[in-house]
Amino acid sequence: MLTLYPARSIITMNDSMPRASAVLVRDGIILEVGERENMQPWLEGQEYQVDEQFADKVICPGFIDPHLHPSMAAVLLPMEFITAMRWKLPWGTVEPTTTKDGFDERMQTLHAGKNDGGADEPEPLFIWGFHQLWHGPMSKARVNAISTTRPIVVWHRSFHELYMNDAAMAMAGVNIDDIKPSDQIDIDNGHFFENGLGYAIQHLNPWILAPDVYAAGLERLKKVVHHGGHTTIGDLATGLFDFETEATTLAQLLEGNEVPFRTRLVAHSARMSGGGRTLEQAVEKAEGLVERNSHRLHFGKHIKMFSDGAFFSALAQLQAPGYIDEHHGEWLMPPEILEKNIRAYWHAGFQIHVHVTGDLGLELAIDVLEKMQFERPRFNHGYTFEHFGISTPEQIKRIKVLGGQVSANAYYLHELSDMYAKDAVGYERASQMARLGTCFREGINTTLHSDFTMAPAEPLNSAWVAVNRINSEGDVMCPEECLTQQQALQAITINAAHVMGMADITGSIRSGKRADFTILDEDPLTCDPMDLRDINIYATVFEGKVFPTTTL
Amino acid sequence: MIDIPITIIGGYLGAGKTSLINSILTGDSPPANLAVLVNDFGDINLDAKWIKEQSPDGKIIGLTNGCVCCTIGEDLSEALETLRAQLGEFPIEHVLLEASGVASPKKLQRQCSYPGYSPRATFVLVDAANHDKQCQDKFVGYLVKQQVDEADYLIASKLDLAPTFTLHGDNIGKVLHKPNIFSPDYDQQDTAETTANPHSHGHGFASCTLPQIAQVNINHLRALCDALPSTVHRVKGYVETDQGLQLLQRVGDALTLEKVEQQTATPPEQGHLVFIYIDQQEHAVRQHLQQNLKQHWRFA
Ligand SMILES: [Zn+2]
Ligand SMILES: [Zn+2]
Numbered sequence: 081m082l083t084l085y086p087a088r089s090i091i092t093m094n095d096s097m098p099r100a101s102a103v104l105v106r107d108g109i110i111l112e113v114g115e116r117e118n119m120q121p122w123l124e125g126q127e128y129q130v131d132e133q134f135a136d137k138v139i140c141p142g143f144i145d146p147h148l149h150p151s152m153a154a155v156l157l158p159m160e161f162i163t164a165m166r167w168k169l170p171w172g173t174v175e176p177t178t179t180k181d182g183f184d185e186r187m188q189t190l191h192a193g194k195n196d197g198g199a200d201e202p203e204p205l206f207i208w209g210f211h212q213l214w215h216g217p218m219s220k221a222r223v224n225a226i227s228t229t230r231p232i233v234v235w236h237r238s239f240h241e242l243y244m245n246d247a248a249m250a251m252a253g254v255n256i257d258d259i260k261p262s263d264q265i266d267i268d269n270g271h272f273f274e275n276g277l278g279y280a281i282q283h284l285n286p287w288i289l290a291p292d293v294y295a296a297g298l299e300r301l302k303k304v305v306h307h308g309g310h311t312t313i314g315d316l317a318t319g320l321f322d323f324e325t326e327a328t329t330l331a332q333l334l335e336g337n338e339v340p341f342r343t344r345l346v347a348h349s350a351r352m353s354g355g356g357r358t359l360e361q362a363v364e365k366a367e368g369l370v371e372r373n374s375h376r377l378h379f380g381k382h383i384k385m386f387s388d389g390a391f392f393s394a395l396a397q398l399q400a401p402g403y404i405d406e407h408h409g410e411w412l413m414p415p416e417i418l419e420k421n422i423r424a425y426w427h428a429g430f431q432i433h434v435h436v437t438g439d440l441g442l443e444l445a446i447d448v449l450e451k452m453q454f455e456r457p458r459f460n461h462g463y464t465f466e467h468f469g470i471s472t473p474e475q476i477k478r479i480k481v482l483g484g485q486v487s488a489n490a491y492y493l494h495e496l497s498d499m500y501a502k503d504a505v506g507y508e509r510a511s512q513m514a515r516l517g518t519c520f521r522e523g524i525n526t527t528l529h530s531d532f533t534m535a536p537a538e539p540l541n542s543a544w545v546a547v548n549r550i551n552s553e554g555d556v557m558c559p560e561e562c563l564t565q566q567q568a569l570q571a572i573t574i575n576a577a578h579v580m581g582m583a584d585i586t587g588s589i590r591s592g593k594r595a596d597f598t599i600l601d602e603d604p605l606t607c608d609p610m611d612l613r614d615i616n617i618y619a620t621v622f623e624g625k626v627f628p629t630t631t632l
Numbered sequence: 633m634i635d636i637p638i639t640i641i642g643g644y645l646g647a648g649k650t651s652l653i654n655s656i657l658t659g660d661s662p663p664a665n666l667a668v669l670v671n672d673f674g675d676i677n678l679d680a681k682w683i684k685e686q687s688p689d690g691k692i693i694g695l696t697n698g699c700v701c702c703t704i705g706e707d708l709s710e711a712l713e714t715l716r717a718q719l720g721e722f723p724i725e726h727v728l729l730e731a732s733g734v735a736s737p738k739k740l741q742r743q744c745s746y747p748g749y750s751p752r753a754t755f756v757l758v759d760a761a762n763h764d765k766q767c768q769d770k771f772v773g774y775l776v777k778q779q780v781d782e783a784d785y786l787i788a789s790k791l792d793l794a795p796t797f798t799l800h801g802d803n804i805g806k807v808l809h810k811p812n813i814f815s816p817d818y819d820q821q822d823t824a825e826t827t828a829n830p831h832s833h834g835h836g837f838a839s840c841t842l843p844q845i846a847q848v849n850i851n852h853l854r855a856l857c858d859a860l861p862s863t864v865h866r867v868k869g870y871v872e873t874d875q876g877l878q879l880l881q882r883v884g885d886a887l888t889l890e891k892v893e894q895q896t897a898t899p900p901e902q903g904h905l906v907f908i909y910i911d912q913q914e915h916a917v918r919q920h921l922q923q924n925l926k927q928h929w930r931f932a
Contacts, residue, residue, distance in 0.1 A: 255747070260635075262745040275743035278709025397771075408774050411734040414645040415771045444771050 082106045082128035083624070086116060089603060090139040093574045093588035103139065104128075105595040108623035113589050133626070137618055138603045140569065141588050142311025142341075142596030143539040144576035146487055147433075147466055147529035150313075150330060150343070151320045154297030155288055156208055156533045157304065159235065162186045163209035165495060165552065167536050170300075170307040170629075174209075180216030187226045187234075194230065204231035204251060204287060211237040213499070218243045220270030233284065238392050241273040242280055252283035289321075291329075298333045306340050307629055308538045309617040311596035312587075314344040314529075314580050316433060316466065317384045319351030327372065335374050340620055340627040344580045345369075346382040346433055349421050350413075359424045367428065380581055381430045384466075385421055386412035388441025391469045391492055392534065394504050396438030398470065403504055409438055419448045426452045431462035431581055433487070437469040446475055449482050459483065464579055467492075467531065470505070471515050480522040487527045487579050490514045490545040491535030497551045510557070516546055516571075517561035527576040528568070540604065543568035544613035565605045565612070597621035635750035636715075638727040639813060640740055643757030644766060644776050645733035648789035652757060653730060656813070663814050665725040669711050671732045708743060716748050726814070734775060738782040753818040755811070756783030760886065761793035767800050785818065787811065791886045799883065807883050811862040817913065840918065842929040844903030847872045850889070853880070857887050861920055863913040869905035880905065905929065 083105045090100040092113055102116040104123075111122050161167055162183055167174040177186050187207065196202050205227075210218055223232050223245035231248035235241075244252065249270060259267050264276030272280035287293065305313055318326055327345070334343050347369060353362040369379035389395025389410035397409035412435070413421075425432055434445040442465060449463050461483060468488040479486065493514045501510035519526040528542040535542070546563045549556055563571065577587025586596045601616040619628040641649050653670070656662055708729075715724050727749065731740050737754045744751035756779050759766065766776040777800060780786060786807045791797060799807060811818070848856075850873040857867065857880075867882040870892065879890040909917045922931055 258747040260745065260747075260750075262742075262750075263747060264742060264745065265747075274739075275709055275746055279713075279747060282709055282713045408778070410736075411772070411775065414733040416645055417733075440771065 082111065082122065082126055084116065084119065084123075084128060084130045085134050085139065086130065086132065087134045087139045088136050090589060091141070091569065091603075091605060092590060093141050093570060094590045097590075100589070103589060103595070103597075105624045108595055108625070110589060110591055110593050110595050112591050134599050134618075138600045139589070140598045140600060140604065141573040142586060142620060142622065143309040143572050143598045144312040144314075144527075144580060144582075144587060145305075145308070145310055145530055145532070145537055145539060145542075145572075146314040146344075146527050146576040146579045147316040147489075148313055148532035148537055149317060149320055150298060150301050150315050150334070151294075151326050152533050153301040153304065153537075154294050157297045157300035158288075158293060159206040159208040160190050161209050162190075162207055162215075163237065164211055164214040165536075167209075168307075168538055168541070170303040177209075178214045183210065183215040184222070184226070187223070187232070191226050191230055191232070202227070202230035202247075204233065204248065206233050206235065206288070208235040209237050210234050210243075218269075218271070220245055220268065223248075223270065240393060241271065241277055244270040244272070244280070246270070251287075252280070254280075254283055294329065295333060298329065302334070302339060304532075304537050306620060306627060307617065308536075308540075309598040309600075309620055310537070310539065311341050311598065311620055311622045312344070312577070312580060312582060313341055314346060316346050316529075316531075317348040318345045318379075319348040323348070323351040327369075331372065331374065331377055335376050337625075339376055340622040340625070342376040342378065342582075342586075342622075344382065344582065345377060345379045346384045347379065349383050349385050349425070352383070353421070359420065363424050363428045363430075366425070366430070381428075382433060382581065383425045383430050384433045384435070385418055386435040387418060387445050388412060388435075388437050391437040391467065391489075391496065396469055397440035397444075398438045398505065399440045399443060399472075404506060405503075409440070411441075415444050418444065419451070422448050422452065423455070426458070426461070427456060429458075431464070433464045433466050435466045437467050439470045439472055439475065442468070442471055442475055446478050446482065446484070449484060450478070453482055462579070462581065466529075468515075469513050470509055473515070473518055476515065476518050476522055476524065479519075480524050485525045485527070485579055486516075486519050487529050487576075488514050488516055488519075488546075489531045489535060490516065490528050490542055491530065493549060493551060493557055494545045495535070495552055497557045498553045498555065512558050512561060514546070514549075515561050516563055516567075520563060520567050525575050525578050526571055527579050528571045529576075538613065539572035540615055540617075541613040543572055543604070544609075546571065547609045547612060565607075565609060568612075569604055595621055595624040635748060636724055636727055637752040637819070638729050638744040638749050639752045639818075640729050640731055640737060640744065640754040641757065641813075642731035642735060642737040642740065642754055642779055642783065643733070644759065644772065644779060646762065647733075647757035647759040649730050649733075649757055651789070652755075652787070652813075653728060656728070663726050665723050666728060667715050667722070667724045667726070668728045668730070669708070670730045709746065712746050712749055734772075735779075736775075736782060737779055737784075753784040753813070754782070755785050755787055755808075755813055755818075756780060758786055758788050758799065758807075759790055760788045760797040761790040763794070763797065763799070785811065788883065788886065795886060795888060797883070797886050807865050809860065809862045809864065809882075817863060839906055839908045840921075841869075841904055841906050842921070842925065842931065844870075844872055844905070844928060845930045846928045847874060848928045849873065850875050850878070853878075853889075854887065856924055857882055859924065861909075861913070861917060863917055864907055864909045866908040867905055870903045871905065872903040877903070 084102055086102045090103055092100055100113045103113040104111045104119050112119050161174040162177050163174055164176055164178050166176050177183050190205060194203055223234055223243055229247055231251040232245045233248050234243040256267055259265050264274040265272050347366055352366045366383055388397035395410045422432055436442040436445045464485045464487050466487050468486050469492050497510045497513055501507040528546055530537045547565055547568045549562050551557050574587040577583040585594050598620050599618040601618055604615055617629050619626055643649055737756055741751045741754050767773050780803055788807055869880055871878050871880050877892040879892050881888045
């Protein structure tokens, strides 16, 4: 059976035919895109239907987020959000809460809205998104004021700290006598940070990391991914918590006819080398992962490495002049180990994805790529710089020459550039974070990601940031680095497909590719750039099957 | 219940953390009921296996670096909780923690103040052969110096490859010579500012200067230096020997003797040696010196 979809417009992301008005699909594959009158030869003597449901819609290639973390998301998504930024979620948009009183009111509403279903014990309430910058100082007393009987846990936006009320501490079995003043726990305030957070998590595990909770979280993730308009995602560190558990659970929950997207699984390199394996054995293990592949889940010759620390924690490694307060970032592994690992996978022909946040972390990853190219030149190797917070124009030239790709979290610019300008690195470097215009001008294959849960898993939101470069205060940061709407759409479709190593099957609409579409109410190339993130996603099509977003 | 002490072994990659841990486990008297937490960084894990094979009764738990964007799945707390949960089966009395090569000792020490546990001294190994180079490296130069600055005690390794080793920074007095790291000498942390623990009070260092009264044979001098207790951090001074006036410097394991040309240098009026040692060990050190050095040096 052939299906012909006429549309108000089709944006193909194939430069040879940028626009079309109809697409013809058979068995999940695009037969032809173009004008209906040219498709007659396909239809001659064939059974076909004309599906008019997208006739007044705009069809785009299915969106791709090439870097998010399903496992992190599974932990976060069962929680309630109270955030300073807007988060669009399938079960309702979380509007920004930017004041102390607003935060307390929301907590109160969430508490009151909990249906305990006649249970003896009130159900615990987990809240994520607190940030003192907007929500004022948090304390146990403040949470106790909401409820002394319902366990309430308030998680910081950064994930690095949390607060509990007395009921939550009792539920978790926090033994007050156990805790001494020097521990990273402020027991009077119910505040757990650094390794004290580790202590809290160990005690909250039954509620946040239990298999059924994790599975429920992944169900929510599936909805988030669908609602974001994705048809392909990348899990950019399979094994974040535990490799076997994750690989097995993802294989169960992200596979099946009702799952409207495919997942590129990129293993966490440290999880390949653990358990006493040599580096050679680690590479062998990584190569063998493809045996686990199913229709929607694919390991490939991809591997994830880490250079410097988290951007949200100001632990990126910076070149001179560094941070204003003179603190230094962190390395996530010794540079020599990073190089050794990269060398092993480079020589085995892998596409290497390196997490880099600051310009010194980036410098290391570029230096290593340069060494690899000297040792054993490779073309089309796909070496990708992930996150790409702070960079220099000179580094971008080197990336170009060495054949690297960039996968950027542009959301850093939106949420952090104001704070970074004032407190961390100064205006010049803060305004130029996510230097994406330069990447496009150099002709580097460049994509955008959410690193969800670091940013909302909404490709149109990432595109909105990259096009407008508006920060949390509403200021435009470095308009010279803005992307055009065309470039931004490229970034979340065909360029992302290249980074995922899947450009042969998805990322654009052309004859022979999978029928992966994102169906929009408005045209993302001609709309007001400020409206980009508000375009309604009407449906997605995954390999020819329509998944309306309204059924959720 | 008393907190279980955690001894931290830090230092950059290649400084010899694994060798040190291994020598403890295979030494004459490895402490009873010791748990070892080793860092599991890719191929370093090989070392973990190696340690395990050599330690039939020690309990070894491998650590990975936890989550990179956040601290969910924090390995250290998980390992500490695991040990605590198994105290009935494995009565742990002491934890030896191998820091990751990129860890800040100060930060790690703060993290070791954990319900049921308290940090003890932090020993940072310094790769004498590569110290200069590492301190100038554009990626890890700051880190290596930071690790030295934040250490309670320093142990220099690979001194045979670097006889002229000198440590960067102000921490020269903290260099130990073949220490028994479980000795009660190191129960307290050296400097209060390396920890959030308000109860800790550190060691000070004391020194004494001994004027030389008789010429000494150069080989005998070497033997005397070798026999010094590990609580003597540093020795420096001029010594009249059968092979002329020598400038003696001893840091950690490293002894250097440099002949002083009397024409070029201003010769000291008299040979003398300065000894720097932990003040709490004053009595023992002075006793040792008096017994062994009194033939050639004068005691007040
Ligand atoms: Zn990530
Ligand atoms: Zn993380």
